[in-house]
Amino acid sequence: MAFFLMTDPACFDVSYQINPWMRPTAWRPEHRAAALAASASLKAALRAAGAHVETIGAVRGLPDLVFPANAAVVLDGRVLMARFRHPERQGEEAVFRAAFARLKARGLIQEIVDLPEGVLQEGAGDCIWDADRRFFWAGFGPRSSKASVRVIARTFGREVVSLELASDRFYHLDTCFCPLAGGKVLYFPDAFTPKALATLREHIAEADRIEASAEEAAAFCVNAVNLGDKVIMARAPASLRAKLQARGYSLIEIDLDPFILSGGAAYCMTLRLDRTSQPQPAILAAE
Ligand code: ARG
Secondary structure, three states, rough: OOEEEEOOOOOOOOOOOOOOOOOOOOOOOOOHHHHHHHHHHHHHHHHHOOEEEEOOOOOOOHHHHHHHHHEEEEEEEEEEEOOOOOOHOHHHHHHHHHHHHHHHHHHOOOEEEEEOOOOOOHHHHHHHEOOOEEEEEEEEOOOOOOOOHHHHHHHHHOEEEEEEEEEOOOOOHHHHHEEOOOOEEEEOOEEEHHHHHHHHHHOHHHHHHHEHHHHHHHHHHHEEEOOHHHHEOOOOOHHHHHHHHHHEEEEEOOHHHHOOOOOOOHHHHHHEEOOOOOOOOOOOOOO
């Protein structure tokens, strides 16, 4: 069963700017209520799709705690703790560490590992397990450092294919890259350096590539949670709905506008804890 971590959004707001989507002056108090509703809808959608969701409590002064994808890289019960680039988010590290310690005490994860000094890595936001290809894709540049790639490979004993991100708007890999069950990959080409794009295309057959348009990427639809044939995402342009439906996926769209004001959406509001490196059974079967 898919098992996700989410965070209570009670202390979410946009009060600083560490990516170009964040505009503290555009934040209104009424966005908080909308955020609570949006987060609850996402959680309900995950549960309706058969997933289990654990929730971490909110902490005042840490608005971006609502994006647990950035907390760690998790595979085979091993948790590699993140180190954030921006001081605004560094306070989250201790909160997530305590949450993982509680999960470990309950036997829900096995081991908590730290990055070496000086290495920056923003969790599953920049390191995505490809369940079909059975390796990690790691983004680096705007947030995670290039040195994180070797550390991930060493920590998990798995291949890591690294992709340099070229734009401040698509600052985490999960904003522009989303592997889907069955081997297809939804991605936004302009977010990558030419070298990264060549690497990506070397590893993904043309028939498996689904290119997102600038409009679809800006709607944060690439930042999606995939469970079997279901893709849970922010409200999508009709063009994307058509593309994914033509390939056999069904979209579950949620109004995540308050979180898009912070530069995040469905994928980064969650952290999947149950991924294993073992081969997974049937293509497109519900997980
Ligand atoms: N405001 C947050 C930041 O800039 C958003 C993080 C979104 N997370 C993600 N994995 N895309 O850090």
